[in-house]
Every structure is written in structure tokens, then in C-alpha cells.
Amino acid sequence: MADLVYEYSVVVLGAGGVGKSALVVRYAQGQFLSDYNPTIEEQYRCDVQLEGKNCVLDIMDTAGAEQFTALNEVYIKRARGFVLVFSLTQENTLQDIDNIRQQIQMIKGQEANIPIVVVGTKMDLAREREVTRDTIKELASKWGLPFYETSAKNNWHVTDVFHDLLDQMRRRYPDEPLKRRKQKKKTLKGPKHRCIIM
């Protein structure tokens, strides 16, 4: 433990109801969020040990793409890593991902190697699945991004997602040990703060 803490801000984006919160809560809290409640905005902080270094993942869980479109830009500017979530059971949620992906590239400009992970959720609902593995392979090579198929319910590949992202961010921003910034400058969440520290 040291003064050096690597902090990375991550934002989770995707269409409404695809399971962004479930994914994040599964990772940050280790449980499955079975409630059916849309998110406005939630922030989670997770301490992770990576290669002997202390890292903090500051994960911003957002409303579905349909809500605060104006806010996406703010999120994107602020974050370093992106988790783009779509539902394997809803093919059209891939379109939203594509839109967001292009928006990220536009906002981040010429920056190469923006840390992005694309996540398909609800893998356990095999019978309702609409997005085939072939589609995913095709998009993965087309976009040049890593894809994961996950199930927050069964905890399949959830940690892989965030560790892959953390890995990408570590490579992309190697020399920037940050002090813990004051997080409280934004009072986004109303009276109830739901930060989780693992």
C-alpha cells in the first residue's frame, strides 16, 4: 500500500434495459441485481490490485442511451475507459453501441487506442438470444474492439470485462499515478450516495 494509487474512471454506456447496472453491481458488489429499476446515474468505486499496484476503478453507471443524450458527451470527456453494453437478446441494441462508439471517437478525436470493451449481456438467456457469435466476431474485427459475452446473473465473464479494460487503461496511460482526487466535487446523486468500496 502506498501513496501511489492509480485511479481510472470508467463509464458504462448502452441502450436502456440492457443490463448495465446489473453488470456493474455484479462486478462491484458481487451480487445479481434482480430489481427492475432504471438508472439515472450511479457511481461505484472499486479497489483492484493489479500487478502489485493499487488501482481504483471509478465506475460511472449511466442512464440508458435514450435518456440524457446531452450528458453522454460529458461522460465521455471525463472518462478514460468505456464499457459499451448491449443485450445479446436484443439485436438492435448493437446500433446504439455503434452510435456511442462513433461519438466516443469523435469526442476523443485522434487519440488512438481508446480503452473500450464491448459487452454483450444476458448470455444466460440462451433461448432468447438474437445476436449470433458470428455477428459478434464480425463486429469485433470490424471495430477492432474486444467483445465479451457475459451473464451478470450467473457471473460469467464479468470480471474479465473490467480487468481487460483496466489492462488497456494501464497500457494506454502508464505513467500517471494519480492521487485520489476529491470525488465529492460532483454532487450528482442527490442525498443518497451509493458508493461501494470493495
Add this chain to the structure above:
Amino acid sequence: MSGPLTLKQRLHALSTNIANAASGDQLNSPKSPGPRIRAFFSPNANRRQPESGPETVNSQDRVQEVMTKLIFQAGVDYETRPMVVMNASALPDPREVNYDLLLARILSYLNLYVESDYSVVFFAAGGRHTPGWNWVWKAYRSLSRKYRKNLKQLYIIHSNFFTKMLFSLAGAIISPKFFRKITYIDTLSELAYHVPLTQIDIPPAVYQENLKHEKQINLPVPQRANLFGVPLDELMGFNGEKGGIPRVVKDCIQFLRNTGMQEEGLFRRSPNSALLKQVKEAYDRGHVVSLDTFGDPHLAAVLLKKYLRDLPEPLFPENTYPLVRKCPMPTNDPADVSSVIYIRETLLLELPHCSYILLNHVFHLLHEVSLRSASNRMDAHNLAVVISPNLVAGSNPLRDVTLCAIPGGPALYPAQPPSNASSSNPAALTEGKTTLGLVVKLCIQRYYEIFDDLPDRTEVLSQYASAEATVLASGSWSSTSPSFPSSPFRDSHPNRDSMHEDDEDIDDAMLVMPIGPGTSGNRLPGASAPTSWNHITPSSSANFGTVRGRYKSTPSRDAAQSVSTSSPTNGNAVGNGGTSRRGSIAIGRGTTRKSAGAGVTATGITAEGFFSAPGNAPPVPLLPRIDK
């Protein structure tokens, strides 16, 4: 709008009859004429021919259903010839529908037009099913001269190489003259040069196909009936005097009422975003759009949200934020009306009246959606979360997020039991912390207390009359069983206004109170006598003594019946004592927000005459004469 639609319906009814009569012959001997346009379906799928498919009533219905999407008239073209649209993307699965029957129907439909000049717009692409060669051949052979003679133009849109080749070949061999009538068109923009495009209710598959050819549909003369992003008072008039809510809002609400109320995650989940854009642009072009053909409740819900979001001035502009914050903290106690009164009499009065009208309609829908949260999982809390962001667009998006938060909502974590979450002590939360999210949630929960009945002259006003009559006939309003004969009515009224869920009919049942006429006029929101607020739970119809008892005795406002009582009462009171109007046209009240005044009678009569006319006078001979 309703003109061509009804015409269409009449034509369908007619074609059904003809087909019923003729189908027997045609199945046996393909002497009957057939439209050659059918001849160019790609042959690659030699599907099984349902030649011997059993002809059940079921398949009849199915054929009818297919027909409405497969072939329809879209007004007249620039030369005032009837424009018949055929849509290959609606071709059904040959296993489900008897194609011979279909052919018969198509021919009999065309028979309505072929006696005089007509033109055909054919959307060739987007079909998932192709008929077999046999069928194509049969259709081709049965093409007689009368179908060709008066066909003046055949536009084939999104054709591929094969269809072009097939057509050229056939045209060259059979009739070079006919060949000259064919125009191949690649994009909808191009089509717009030839025909009045906005009259055509373009099927979703065609929009999607068109996206492969062009990014945007441009009309030759940009005739923009802009809807999205136009100031609300421009569309509605500051006080709503221009007649009703914007078209897209009305369509969305109506479509959702009819089909989407049970859909899981309504207003939360996203539709196909490419189609969403197409629909939005279609509305902006002033295009005919029927959301039914898209058939996706999420599309309608998000379209509605998008409309609200795109308003140049959001429904809750920044200057209302302080007012929102000052609202007394809503509680779960039905007897607690302080926040209800505040929203009703202070906050909402701050808004332009057109905003109020729009909100009234939207919240009415949302309230009904929330009543079905058992199936759609969207309770008032969830709806508030997904709706509120669309009602604000301040300079600082982060501030908007704060404003939309809903503290005390269902707990995200098991650590906090949901039960105590929403009933958390309001005293602990200090004054001035109320968020728009909370206000919206309350508006959804207690819609009938917060919003008034609205006069709206733009919709058919017949529901009250019928409900009224039924109620009076069936006994007193206070009878404990609110079960109304809803389903029989619904089944017998396939048109849009009358299709409503049970709750709606329950509402109707509760509308009517034994009240003398002339108690109040059309009131503006918040104009009710303030004194009444003190001792009854908030009802917008505070003038009626009978109502009070009812309210007192039902403290629980969760049930649909109790919530729904108040505002519609007005309608009846205003609508005077003429309670015995006929209830023949519709029951249920999709169009509730109106006062059933003298307008009811007038409109009802109009509607009745309109609908009944076809019965007396068969419309068939009228049609070919249209252009001559």
C-alpha cells in the same frame, strides 16, 4: 386523413366479399386475370405451394390481415389517378397463407380501380417470403388486358437486377407498350419526384431498404411540416387553441393505448434506432405515418420521449427549477395532499397552458402504464426515472441529472428493504430538496388529483355519452362492482378510439355521478374552489357533494377506480344532463381529456352518419369515377 382510410377499409370489406364469392372458381381455373407485376419475384426460393391448403376461417382472417399491408391505396397521384401501393415486404409465409386466395383478393382489389386510369407503386424489396414459380406463372397468365389497359404508370422501387431483367424480358415479349409504362426507381427521394410521396404510408422494411440506397429522403420541394424541435406554442397555440396536441404525440399515445400497455420495459427500452430516425423524419416531412405498421411499442414510446426532448424549450425550463425544489416533499400517504395541491395550483400554473395540456395527456398515459406495472414492470417510480430527463434541458446537464434524481425510490441494494425506502421519513429531508423526479412520480401516481379534465375538440367525443348512458342504465355509480361490460364492446369496435383496456372502462364506469347539470363550466386548471381542499381528498370536482363521501371512504388511491374518479366527472357535469345519448359508437375513452359538452352530440352524429353511409350506398361504383 380519415377520408382515405375509411375508403380503404370499405374497399377491403368489399374485396373480402368478392373474394369469398370468387375464390372457388379461381382456385380451380386460373382464367381470372392477374396483375403481371407479381411476375418478378425472385425465383430463388421455390417454396412449397400451398395449393391444397385447407381453407379455414382462420386463413381467411390471415389473408385479410396480410392484404391490408400488401396492397392499399395512397390517395391520388399528381394526375389525380388513384395510386395503388403494393408492398412485397408484406408477402406472408406461404405456409401460413394460401397464395391462391391471396391472388384472388389482389385481383378483386384491383378490380376496383382498373375500370379507369390508375397507377401502381410497387415496393419490390424487403420481402422475406417469395411465392413459388407456379404462383407467379398463374398470376402472369391470368393477366388480362383490362388490368393493363388503364394502368398508366408502374413505379418499381428498389428493384434488383433480376426483377429488372425478368420484367424487361416479359415486357419485350408480351407487350412493349406495357413495358414503357414501367419506371424503375432506386430511392424514395427519386420517387418523390413522380408521386406525392408523403401520402404513402411507407412500410418499415422499405425504409430500411431505402437506407441502403440513400441516407436521407429529400422531397423535391421541401415541404416541411416540422414537428420535432418546433416550439410547442407554435404547434398548439399558447393556450392550445390551435386544436389539440401535436400529431406525433397523439399517434404515439393512441398506438400505445391500443397495443403497447403491457410491454415490458415500456419507455425504458430502446427501439431500432435507424427506424426511429426514419419515423421521426417522416413526421417532420408531414408524411403519412401509421405506427401500427411498425408495430413496436418501444418505438412509439421513445418517439414520444424524443419529441419531448427535442422541444426547443423543455416542458420544465430552467426558471421553474426553484419552484420544483420548493414543492412539499411528496409522501406515500394518500391523505397528504400538500404536494398535490402545490403541483396543481402553483407549479403547473407557472407553465404555458400548451405545456400543461401536453403534460396532461402524457401523464394520463403514464398513469395508465403504471397501473399495469405487474406486466410491464414500469411502475410510477421507474417511469419517472425514464421520463424526467426528457422534460428538462438546462444549461448544465449535471444539474439536470440532480434535478431528475428520485431519492427514496426503491432500494438498489438488498441491504435497504424496498418497503421502507419509499416511505422514508420525509421530515428528514429538508425543504427545498424536492426533485423533478419526485414531482413526476407523483404526477403519475396521482394523476387524477393533479390534472384536470381538458376540453379537447380535436378528438371524437362520444365516449362519455356512451359510458354515461350505460352507467345510468346499470345502476348507481357507487355500486361496489366496477366491472363493466368492457370486453364485448371492445371486440366489436376494431377502430382505434374504442380499443381500451379494462381499467379504462372501469374509469368510465366511475365517471358518472348523480349530479345535476350546470354545476360548473369548463374550468382552467386550479380553478376549483380552494375551500374544498381542506376537508376532502383532492378531487378536481370539488363541487359535488356526492363525490366527497366516496373519496373519504376510499383512502387508498392505488386502485384504478378510486384514482380515476375525479376529473372525468367534470366532463359529465359540463356536458349537462343530456345523459341519454346513444352509446353506439364507442365505449372506453382513449380520448378522455375533454369535456363532453354539446360537442359530443354533434360529433357523434357526424361520426355515425359517416360510418353508416357505406351500408346504404355501396361505394364500389363511386371509385372508378373519381378521376374521370
